Amino acid sequence: MTQTGTIHGVGLGPGDPDLMSVRAHRLLSGAKHVAFFRKAGRKGQARQIVEGLLPEGVIEFPMEYPVTTEIPLSDPRYNEILSQFYEDVTQHLIRLAQAGDDVVVLCEGDPFFYGSFMHIYERVRKVVPVNVVPAITGMSGAWTATGAPITWGDDVLTVLTGTLPQDTLTDYISRTDSLVVMKIGTNFEKVIAALKSADRYEDAWIVQYATMPKQTVTKLSEMTDDVTPYFSIIVVHGQGRRP
Template structure:
């Protein structure tokens, strides 16, 4: 009998958004793996740090934080081999993933390597998009609205086509692309329909209309939500809130 592989969605940052099932598995698994940058701590681990036990074995998966491409396959090959050794020894392994494991989650790369070889369970987590809509105080979409999720690194041309065909839009991974994306949204006449959500569910959460955001940069953990669908009651943007008073 081998151990079981668990992909745990740990949500956008607030530990209280961890599901009961994820908490049960997290606190009982003998081995915990998680992505970590090559400098600084792991955000996924930080979310659940209050629930970890000293006797649990930890496997940090070091993923270089670079704008240029790096040999990601080698990173996940190495991590998969280390995790497989524990599974072969009969030990369950819980892999932490910010947000949801199968929604732009890093766990999918380990699932590709291990999911067909070992018993595997995926525990969904609260996506940052859902948490952002809740923080903004405006529904994502309604009735027959088409919700389109757009990665921030996409070029303007592709992004414009996607926005044009959607009733509601969520733009993720904004970060260093913020100035370009905001300029595109303004050019499309949608600035007043866009909300900006930064570090949602964390103590330093910042949620404001996009038009009110100063500067040309944004952290990686930021999302822009746009509504241009048919429901008039969704269009109004709340005044916004900011917990870091910036």
């Protein structure tokens, strides 16, 4: 009887390959199958991170999102389309594992932190063996890039997504000590408005492409770009108790 393979959700860290864990590198070096998410027509950020690190002859399985920003999150079709997409790609991965092959699924940042791999994990964990390799998060790379600690003493850190309603964003921002806002993109103006309403706008920094070659670190109030890249994170540092 063929031994079932394992699906490995491998965190690659914030973007710089040098920040990848030894365990992640070891799995990549011996991979037979590598799967990764990407937008149609793009190479995929996770795939770019491991460029030159995969063994010769590796079988790649690009998982192309059928929808990203074309349909609003509030549209019922959004979840329906993505749910079917995750089901389809998961079944392919399960078939590979049941045939006895291990599969490495590339994950930007940490697999269990706002990552698409979570949707695969929930569908495979009771069917075939699954292993998750944690990693440095994108937000850790972002606040490190600012050159200042994100939390001091008893500071409370809040992590928000820009997809939340503006009133909700404002409420959380006004009550926290330090802050990270992710998933900015098309929500940029809404996030700006919430920061201003909470009187934290002047304290905010925006980091684009943290730890990557195109990294930029800018005081949010001094930003002049019209377009906010997908890989952008807003940071507000805590100012808590210090010895």
